[in-house]
Every structure is written in C-alpha cells, then in structure tokens.
Amino acid sequence: MSGYIEAQLIILCLSVIYAYAIFLPAASGQLNLGAAGFITLGAYTSGWLNASDGLGLPMALGIVLSMLFVGAIGFAISLPILRTRGVYMVLATFAFAEVVSGIAINMEFLGGAAGMPVDAHAPVEIVVAVAIAVVLFCFYFMSTRLGLALRSIHDDESVALLFGVNVRTARVVAFTVGGMLAGLGGAIYGHHYNYVEAQTFNVLLSIYILLYVLLGGTQTAWGPLVGAAFFTVLPEIFRQLAISMGSDWLADSRFIFFGMFIVLMMVVRPEGVVTRTMQDRCAGYLSGRRARAAAAGE
C-alpha cells in the first residue's frame, strides 16, 4: 500500500468513526455540532493516560478508559443540552466544543497551545479494525428496539410519546453513546499520528462531520458510511483529476465544485443520499438477482 493511499485510508476511517458518533443522535433528530469537543476530549485523555509523565497505562486500556470518561461527560452535558431543540441545540453543542478547546489550550500539563505528543502508536491495521467495529456496532444498535425508538422520535416525537416511548431516555442514550464513539475516534487519531493539538479539532471539523451525516442520510445506518466515504474520497478524486489534466487552477478550485455539489444535494435530495426506500430497493434488487441466479442454476 502506497503512503498516499494509506494516508487517505486513515482519514477515511477516522471520518467514518466521527460520522457514526454524530449519526446516533442525528437518527433521533438531534443536530450535534460538538463532535470536535468529544474528539478533543478523547484524544487528550487517552494520550495523557498512556504518557509516561501521565499515568503510563497500556494504549488499549487508556483508549477504553478515555471512552468511558468522554461518555460520562457526554451524559452530564446531555441533560441540559437535550432541553434545547433544532438550531439552539446546534449552538449549545458548538459552545460545548469551544469550551473544551479553550480548556485544552490553556492546560499546561496537556502542552497548551503547543499540543501534546502521544507515545504509543496505533498502526493502520488498528485504525481500520476500530472503524469496522464501529460500523458493525452502529448497524447492530440501529436494529435494536432502541434504534427503532430513535427513528420513531425522528419522524414524530409527539406520537412516539403517545405510544409510550421514553423519548428523553432514548435521546440521552444516543447522545452519550455518540459522544463515546467520537471520543474513541479522537483517541485513535492521537495514537495514530502520535500528536494532538486542540486547534486541529475546530468547528470546521464539526461542520464537516455533521455534513457527512446529513448528506449521507439519517434514515438508515448506511448513511454516515456513504456520506463520510463520499466526502473524503470525492475531493481527492477531483484533485487527482485536475492534476492529470495539468491544471493548477482546477486543483485549487475543486472545493468550489465540492460546494456546488453540496448545494445541489440539498436541493435534489434533502433527506440524504441513502434513504430507507433506496435501501429497500437495493435489497430487493439483490435478493431478486440471487433468486434468478438460483433459478438459472437449477
């Protein structure tokens, strides 16, 4: 595997983990613009737990403990944040991320604005394995009764309440587990690049992650996977294309096309790339083809 491809694969895997972290709350209709806050928490916590001048714990244990820590923070802030709705929730989660970033930059023992080196290295295999595990977990999560509750809340909260769904609990769980996944993503980031710096986890990252989820689609667990893959791979393809055409201008302006594409998506497919109907059609097509193949084999 060439270095370039490997670097792109790492970015893709991290994007996928982040996307699922934000997908879980989004599946019940909550817009979380605080991904960067959770990622920062996860990255610094696991790095510090692992560092020799920190606690010196093994990497795996540090990652698990940092997930639990970030989950606890997520649970604590979910109680006030989930009282807000829509754009106010976007603002509240954004504020949370800014607060985390501010604290990280001003902590001497975390390296302050200079960032913090992380000791143990997570090779590409671990990053890929974690990303796959997160994807499988989220598919499972959405197939449970709780997943059904989240989707029903997304469609119509008042009616879900009418049939006895505990809307508040479901939302808190989704937000908290999402926070844990973002923390996991941050921890993996830190251990792969062996360096964390709060400024890398800025609001632009949070916006991108939310975009992956919203443009990929929140109705099925395929959405964030498709969204993250699309938005990390597509700009690179645009760039390679522009380079092969020998045009610097095109290479530099690929984000213009990217932006136009996002606007186009909002117009033609506001519910995201992958919808429930589309998933069913694909499943129907595949099973139909299998049936035809079986019939031909007889």
Next chain:
Amino acid sequence: MLLDAREVNVRYGRNHAVKTASVSLDHGEIVTVLGANGAGKSSLLKALLGTVRAEGRISFDGTDISGWAAPRRVKAGLVMVPEGRQIFVSLTVHENLLMGAWCRNDDLETETEAVYERFPNLAERRHMPASVLSGGEQQMLAISRALLARPKLMMLDEPSLGLSPILVRQLFDLIRDLNREGLAIMLVEQNTRMALATAERGYVLELGAIVLKGRAKDLSSDSRLEEAYLGGKSDRASL
C-alpha cells in the same frame, strides 16, 4: 362506565381551551365530540390522554387516572389515533405496527397477522416505508397501529380529514366494525353528518364548553348544533 371525566379544564396561559367539560362513555359505546375549529375538541382529547396538563377528575375502567402520565394511560387501554394520521413515514409499515405495541413485550404475531388479514394493502407493503402509502392506507395504518396497543377505548381525532368521500365511508364502516367487535370509540369530528350517523351519543363543544349533549338522533335535528358551528353568540355580536 368505561370513561368518566368530570369538570375537565385545560388552560394554555390565558387561553381557557376547555371549560369545565364533563364527558362519559360506556363499554362498547361510540360517542362523538363535535364542534367548530378551535372549539377545544383536540384539547379535551389530549386532557383525557394526559399529554396536556388538565384539571378535573378522570376515571377509566373504574380507576382514577387523573394523575397518570400518558404512557401509563396507553398501557391501561386509552389509545389515540392522532389528527392528520401522523404515522412514522420513514419506518416500514410493520415497524409502525410495532410502535403501537411499544408498551407490551408479548408475542405480537397473531395480532399483526390479523391486521394484515383485515387490510391486504398493508400486508403487501409491510416492509416498505409508510411514506409510500396513500392517504387512505395511512389512516388504516394509524388505526391498526392503535389497535396493536390493545385499546379498551380508541379515541380518533378527526379521522376523516383530507380523505375522499369514498374513503370516508370506508373509514366509518371500519369504525362501526371495530365497535361491533366490542371496542369503545370516541370520535372527534368536523364531519357532523357522518359522525352523528355512526355514534350513539354526542357532545357539542363551543368555545371550550359543552353546550349540547344527547342522543345522536336528537342532535342531528337540533338547530342549536348549527348555531354552535357558526360560532358563539359573543363572537357574532362583535362582527
């Protein structure tokens, strides 16, 4: 007496939406609640279901449920088919039915099969998102979903809204069928004629207060019914 609500009051800030209304309903009865837009019909239903804060004493099936939260009332058999159908559009037809049975965890298969037998259209699309259903099918799904909650009393909030005349007739046939099978029904309607032809008794709300009540037959020939729909006397004086 299955449902006995005494002196129910609902207030939204300074707006007194339901004014000391008392309604009752017997086992196996169909009762209709009529009134113009904004007369307080939906607020009364919400008070009975426990989704708005209300004063008054409500007893259901012999138990005082006044202080109960909505999910507990659903479990006890007080189930609502909300206005405008409000099915879960991105959930499949089958998942919508499961949502109706949310408060139960026993075997649902015989009941879902019974629904599919009653509505072959739903059976065909059971694994499709509910958004593909037509308006009439969505209403059937909303009612089926409520049935899965095993209601003793089903409250329907303007079920005929937005349906074609043929579908409205089918809907009222279904309501009568369900009632014949023993289900008590409270029907909130703007379609006065159909509602009074279906129900045994009726209440008429005007500006939040019950201004008329009695047997459906008597109400349909009462001139005061029309008056209630044209608005309260105070309203007309101000015109």
